[in-house]
Amino acid sequence: MSIWIPAREISITWSHDTRYWNWTQDDSCSAEVAVLESVCWMDIWKNVNLRSLPLKTSYSAYLVFKLKDDAVNLERVFASVRYVKEISEGCIDQGYTVLIDTKSCDEGAKGRYPHVRRDGWSEIQLGEFFNNLGDDGEVELRLFEKDDLKWKSGLIIRGIDIRPN
Numbered sequence: 001m002s003i004w005i006p007a008r009e010i011s012i013t014w015s016h017d018t019r020y021w022n023w024t025q026d027d028s029c030s031a032e033v034a035v036l037e038s039v040c041w042m043d044i045w046k047n048v049n050l051r052s053l054p055l056k057t058s059y060s061a062y063l064v065f066k067l068k069d070d071a072v073n074l075e076r077v078f079a080s081v082r083y084v085k086e087i088s089e090g091c092i093d094q095g096y097t098v099l100i101d102t103k104s105c106d107e108g109a110k111g112r113y114p115h116v117r118r119d120g121w122s123e124i125q126l127g128e129f130f131n132n133l134g135d136d137g138e139v140e141l142r143l144f145e146k147d148d149l150k151w152k153s154g155l156i157i158r159g160i161d162i163r164p165n
Contacts, residue, residue: 071154
């Protein structure tokens with residue numbers, strides 16, 4: 001069982017302020033998308049209740065996105081998937097390096113790379129999790145960059161795709 005989470009249902013810091021993010025209809029997918037205008041730090045997340053997923057199943061979560069031609073400073077950001085109860089135990093702002101804008105990356109850069117989907121959008125794995133008995137509460141899916149305060153722009157978010165492995 002896959003779960004699709006549209007952009008409007010994802011928490012995006014500053015998404016209510018059009019100086020930083022805009023919401024628009026994308027004709028290629030007939031969906032409302034979030035367009036990053038300009039932020040110096042970025043935080044995008046969604047908590048998913050594990051009771052809504054089949055038990056004893058391993059999942060991967062993917063951010064589905066496009067980049068505008070003039071996208072900047074999105075080479076390296078961080079992604080994480082973690083159980084919400086771990087966050088309260090002190091695991092803050094830890095994640096994998098993901099390379100969103102590969103055309104601006106150094107050759108051989110280490111991290112997770114995006115893949116182009118059949119529908120023309122790109123996806124990058126945020127991480128994996130296992131839903132054992134559904135009693136672990138919620139899992140947080142997150143993309144963030146809060147240390148490198150360069151202004152970032154040009155990311156278009158369609159949603160998050162959660163699929164069984």
